[in-house]
Each structure stands twice: as C-alpha cells, then as structure tokens.
Amino acid sequence: MNGTDTVIQHPTKDRHPSVFGKYQVQYKIGQGAMGAVYKAYDPSIDRIVAIKTISPGILLTDDSGEFKERFLREVRATGKINHPNIISVYDSGELDGNPFFVMEYVEGKELKEFLADNSTVSLEYAKKIICQILDALSYSHDCDIVHRDIKPSNIFIDVKGNVKIADFGIAKQSNSNLTQTGSIIGTPSYMSPEQCQGKAVDHRSDLFSAAVVFYEMLTGEKCFNGSSGHVIMHRILTHTPEKPSILNVNVPEVIDNIILKAISKNPSDRYSGALDFKRAIEKSKSVSNYEPQKKHSIKLALLLVSAVVATVIAAYALFDKHNQESHLDRSENTMEWNQATVEPVALSEQNKITRLLKVAKAHRLVGRIIEPQGSNAYATYRLILSINPDNVQAIDGLEQVKQQLFEQTKLLLEQGKKEQAKSSIDTALLLFPADAQYLELLKVVDN
Known part of the structure; x- marks a missing residue:
C-alpha cells in the first residue's frame, strides 16, 4: 500500500472499526492490497489524524512475518524522523492483534x-x-x-x-x-x-x-x-x-x-x-517564472503561444540586426560580399535547428500539436522559421500540424460537438489565417 491513502479522498462505504484506542474513526480514506488508511479524530489534543493498518487477510497468510515486519519497519523508520517535508508518525498500537500507527493527516x-x-x-x-x-x-x-x-x-x-x-x-x-x-x-x-x-x-x-x-x-x-x-x-x-x-x-x-x-x-x-x-x-539559471497552468481552452492557450512566438521572432530580429551592424566594422570588401550574397545559416544556428526539429517531432508524436502553452509542435516549428524562414522541414511540419488539427476538428463535427468544432476552427484561423479548408468548414458549422 502506498501513501496515496493519507490524502483526503471520498470516504468508502465499507464497514470499519469505530475506534483505535482513543482515536475516533470518521471514515476509511482508502483501501490497498496491503491494508487500509482511516481518517480519525484525536480528542486528547483536538486534531485530525490518519491511521494506517494491515489487512487482516494479509496477516493470516503472512507465515514468515515479513509483511508485519515491513509494516513495523515503516513505524520505526518514520517515527525517528522529524522533518517538515516528511509525514510524521505520532503513535502506534494494536487492535485485536492487528498493528496500526497514527500519522499526520495531509490535506x-x-x-x-x-x-x-x-x-x-x-x-x-x-x-x-x-x-x-x-x-x-x-x-x-x-x-x-x-x-x-x-x-x-x-x-x-x-x-x-x-x-x-x-x-x-x-x-x-x-x-x-x-x-x-x-x-x-x-x-x-x-x-x-x-x-x-x-x-x-x-x-x-x-x-x-x-x-x-x-x-x-x-x-x-x-x-x-x-x-x-x-x-x-x-x-x-x-x-x-x-x-x-x-x-x-x-x-x-x-x-x-x-x-x-x-x-x-x-x-x-x-x-x-x-x-x-x-x-x-x-x-542553474532560471528561464521561466510562472506557476503551473491549469488546462484552459485551446483558443486562449494559442493566443499566448502566438505572443511567445512573436516575442521570440522580435528578439531574433534584434539579434540579427546587431550581427549585421557588427559586420559594418569589417573591411569594405567583406561588407560588399555580405550585401551581394545570401548568407547561409551559421553552424551553431543549424545545430539549434536540428535540435528543435527533434523537439517538434517529439511533440507531434505525443499529440502536443498546439498545446500546452510554449511547448508544442506549432510553436517549435514557428521558432525554427524565425531562425531560418526557408527551412523546408519546418514548413512541412506546420502543414502537418494544420492537417492534424483539421482532422481533429472534422471529428468533433462528426460527433455533433459543434461548439467545440467552432472554437477549434477559430483557433486554427488564428494560426493559419484565411486557410481555405477551414473557411469551408466554418460554413458547414454556421449552416
């Protein structure tokens, strides 16, 4: 049995002891293969506790005493520890020969x-x-x-x-x-x-x-x-x-x-x-500073993604401008050569693109085509194109993202989920403005 059972959960309807010594049982929190955990009240100091026990059936078949010893080991191990990040053990005892221990109740x-x-x-x-x-x-x-x-x-x-x-x-x-x-x-x-x-x-x-x-x-x-x-x-x-x-x-x-x-x-x-x-x-240096994000609507998430990508593109443009300005300090011949030719992607940037293509592929494989915010296939392909607008793999990747999203939207329509389909189309048109297949699909939804 694991620690899952020490967290607040819905009480079960199974019969259970009404008391463990002085501890008044309120309900069973959970039942595992090895035992059960109960929410109880300690009247002597007016606090809620959790009580862990071994299942009677386990004790009957525990000829070697290994399971009971393991249970008692948890009492001894946790009982000697006093740390704010470890659940505390307060007490232990036996009820009809069945050992139990009393521990901190975590909400x-x-x-x-x-x-x-x-x-x-x-x-x-x-x-x-x-x-x-x-x-x-x-x-x-x-x-x-x-x-x-x-x-x-x-x-x-x-x-x-x-x-x-x-x-x-x-x-x-x-x-x-x-x-x-x-x-x-x-x-x-x-x-x-x-x-x-x-x-x-x-x-x-x-x-x-x-x-x-x-x-x-x-x-x-x-x-x-x-x-x-x-x-x-x-x-x-x-x-x-x-x-x-x-x-x-x-x-x-x-x-x-x-x-x-x-x-x-x-x-x-x-x-x-x-x-x-x-x-x-x-x-290690921090790269982000936001709390975990709850699952919001696709549309809201993608608006935020678009903002992130736009910021990255702007930042890269400034970086590129700085690099171009630094070229002006070079010889006149070099400057003329730069103006006369299309400069290939630098090796360090190509390495970054190669890595990002792998990231985008991994996102697509696990279904992260446009969510979660800032960590999805769409945002990654857009980032690649901000570095190299002519990257064929990224262009093809965006086309696959668009098609995958289109298939998902059609499925919503087939399932009769028109509102969700409409929201998906609106989102897609934010990402792929004036796309013909989505505009056609929008007509179907509006009819």
Missing part, C-alpha cells in the same frame, strides 16, 4: 494527481518541488534511512504548496537485515539500476528516483516506460533517455546535464548526496 493531493491536473509545470515550480524532496531525502539519509520508493504517488503537495514524503514501508535502515541482496523492491518506472538488479542500495538510489520524478515534472513523460515491469527494468539498465529539453524547449541545457548526471547507471557517477544535487539545481 492536499499526490504529486501524481497534481501532474495529471496541470498541463504544464514551469521550471521554477518543478525546481521548488524537487528541492523540497531533496531536503527531505538529505535528512532521512542522515538518519541512515534510504526510502527506496520515491515516486509521484508517495509525494504529496499540501494546500500550502509544501512537499510531504510518505510511505517508508520499504525503507532500508543501514543496520537492517530484513531485505537481503538479491531481492527486487520498488516501483519499476522509478527504480535505480541497482534496485533492478537486486543489488545492495544506498542513498544514491533515492537520488536516481528523485531525478526521474524531476524529469517527469518537466516533460510530462516517464523517464523510463514500457509494457511491463521487465521491459521497464531492462530500459533502466540499458537505455539513456532523451534529454528533457527534447520534450520541453523551456528546459535549459544545464538542467539536462543535472538530470542526466543524477540518473547515471553507475551510482558513483551520480551526485554524492541529496544536498549536492539540490545545490546544482539552485545554481
């Missing part, structure tokens, strides 16, 4: 849910979240505790925007022998290579997992994915993922390098500690 949502609710997460906001995660990990590592299951569903964002890490159920303490080398424990998409191989792990395994979470926040995609756990683990062991900037043009190269270092296959090639990882992130 907020999982990072997993947060990412699903937000179409984009700005670099600055992602840095704020990951730095709090690394603060918590640094503290737990100083307590000789390795979490071993850092993932979005074990990370909470409370109502004030603070991070809370939960579920130390598979945490490893340096003096523990419960999990022997050879055991594979963790969640495949976020496991380190050494976890996948069942090798001994240390704090650097958590840094790998944290970097994978950071990657997902910035790109909206899992760093390692696959059709099964075995496929995912094979990719973790053998595959180097695309740089985050390939999926999000707002990610600077310095962040690419930080993440790639943290997900090195060899632990010794990663950061030596969570604070070193955090310092590297804090030193």
